[in-house]
Amino acid sequence: MKKTVDPLSSVTQALTHFQNGLGQMQEALSSPDLSAAVAGAADLIFNMKGRLILSGIGKSGHIARKLAATFASTGTPAFFVHASEASHGDLGMIQGDDVLLLLSWSGETREMADIIAYGIRFDVPIIGITGRTGSTLASKSRFPLVLPKAAEACPHNLAPTTSTLLQLAMGDALAVTLLQMRGFTEESFRNFHPGGKLGSALMPVRDIMHKGDELPLVPLDAPVIEVISEISAKGFGIVGMQNADGSLAGVITDGDIRRYLESNASGTLQSVIGEARAGMLMTKGGITIEPDRLCARALNVMQTKRITAAFVMEADRPVGLITVHQLLQMGVA
Template sequence: MSSYLETARRVIETEANGLAALSAALNEPFDRAVDTILSARGRVVVSGMGKSGHIGRKIAATLASTGTPSQFVHPAEASHGDLGMVAEGDVVIVISNSGETPEIADIVAHTRRFGIPLIGIASRDGSTLIRQCDVALLLPAAAEACGNGIVPTTSTTMTLALGDALAIALMEHRRFTPEHFRTFHPGGKLGALLSRVGDLMHGDMPLVAAEAPMTEALLTISQKGFGVTGVTGPDGRLIGIITDGDLRRHMDGLLDRRAADVMTPDPRTIGPDQLAEAALAEMQSRKITCLFAVEDGLPTGILHIHDCLRAGMV
């Protein structure tokens, strides 16, 4: 094994041990931190300096994307006007490994002055931050992965995991669903996978009546460009679909037939509120290219597999 691999595995093992110690050390203050955030009327404001600030930005982003309004405020900027972003009704999370970082003094003092709940995350019991905060989340003693204790590694990993634990606890309490998640993640593949059929489907559908001649059905297939047409009954409900396969099977005397004579009855459909991912899975498993979206038997749109591809779902 190379010395590089040995180092990598030692670092990962050291940080894993820190996470195990953090899990074992969690107790009642964690519950109080969650309850404090849940009772807030405003936002969760996260602050920290240096590496703690980088971790704080990620924690704020995770909270915001999982249903807890949150923002990051740089402690140095807070001292030069950004304290105005921290108001009554908010909850402040301040991160400082030592608990003595000079730059956090003003934001901590601001919370004390205006009675804003303060959650402190630090490694040193008895530090200024831990003494001043309303809820203290103390990181357990754990070796930094650098071996000499000067590079924030294990401590930042534990802090990040603690922030994730807070976010997920809040998310589960609020019964945050994939549909809620998509509201905050409309872009990229994640947003595409959480899109609903109604977001991607076409409202201008290829449809013909059951009694329509096949000349009309062929014209509709050609004009709409989906390679299929739906067939509706007298009440407007979708009762069948005509595909290329149906056309080939009825080539003999095709133009003398009605749509109802050629269609495949009871086609596969999907609801417009279902996830587009489910529609894609259905099309792939059945080797078809289109699905009609139906509500109470009435067609509301059509989804082509190319729509899923354009949305970045594959």
């Protein structure tokens, strides 16, 4: 029989447990023991010659597997080894210049015994993330990261919920710390994340920009009719006006054309379109983008400035064109 539960109230209570647990962890970080262990762990991982090996069992194992992916994608070579499989041959994956990051909330997980013993025997340094100060994992770790015993969100205080959140938070915080220590840049992210939306967002504009004959460009002294023709032919809603040396003097958009025609509605067609020169309508300079600017940043600039297209400039000359529609179509957001 289904028990009547108020979902909103239940979720709110769980979130309160999580907030309290994270608050306790922040307070614990002010203690000399934990703060020194965190700093030592970060330095140990940063200076290692090998890889960061993460392991755990049950819910801690799932967290360890996720953390291995986070470390690996942010510049720290890392992979997950299942503690049970380690006892059946996978210990051979662990080398002397590696570092072990082991997760066990109790610190007494039976399946972890062999990997802990292996680390001690072959002098592979151990960092332990646990919830018990006097546990086997804490005592065998070079840097024990002992987290506070926060109450689980489970009403029976049994299902790993708050505890796994704290393990995840500590591991992610270490990964972010190492990212900063390595000077890991957006370009570095692009190297590790070439696929999906993140890959598109971190791609430089030069890789996707329209270029060559696709560019809508006319001379600075071109007649307005030529500008209209170029806008229609290229379909970007914008035309670049070039000086004699090829540099960009300014831009004209289809909106500029409409406003010009509206303000000169009383003139003859020959005088308004046939005789007028483009320089009379253009906006000098305009908003431009550098070729190496990341697509995500280019989109932010264009949306902030409320423009739909921008020329890509190199040495004062237009070498490409990028549009908001193009970026959104690629999944950049």
